[in-house]
Amino acid sequence: MSDIPADLKYIETHQWVRISDDGTATVGITDFAQEQLGDVVYIGVPDLGITVNGGEEAGVAESVKSASDVFSPVTGEVIAVNEALEDEPEKVNDDPYGDGWLFRVKLTDQGELEGLMDAAAYAEHVAAEG
Template identity: 75%
Template sequence: MSQIPTDLKYIETHQWVRVAGDGTATVGITDFAQDQLGDVVFVELPEVGATVNGGEEAGVAESVKSASDVFSPVSGEVIEINESLEEEPEKLNEDPYGEGWLFRVRLSDEGELDGLMEADAYADLVADTE
């Protein structure tokens, strides 16, 4: 069974978002997603200053067996990327909710968060997929 932290919001494409109290949010892929990908060998992230849109492609994670688009759960300006993933993409596999985060955004519409899944709904989605 995949780990599904209850303090995050999720989207159907297996990305999560952790909202900070200052109008910013951190984005990553779920434990389920990294498990499905297998050993991640390369990560392409958006550029700092770029605008990402909720539900749209924001990067790519490549593993030894496939490449998968990474979608942003929220809209906003990218304010930071996890540069350590360039040298250590395996952090996505080892710690998808911690050291393996992908990027941080300044939210442009906090109302989008209301449309994202809570942990229990995401757990149901994963259970239906497994």
């Protein structure tokens, strides 16, 4: 079974979001997603300063097996991107919930978080897909 941290929120397309005390949100792909992709060779992230919309495409993850769109779980302005992934995209495979994070946003609507899955609901979603 994939690792599913309880302190994160999830969306059906296998992205996670971690809300910081300052109200910013860090986004990445889940352990399940990186397992399905295989060895990640490229990560495309949104540009700094743009607004990403919850549930909409915000990047791409490419592996030796396939390419997959990356969706943003939340709406907000992109305030940081994980530049280390440019040279080391495999960080997504090695540490999807840590060093493999993709981008950070300044949330525009905290209420959006209510519609996201918690760890238990995401685990059920993954089990149903498997």
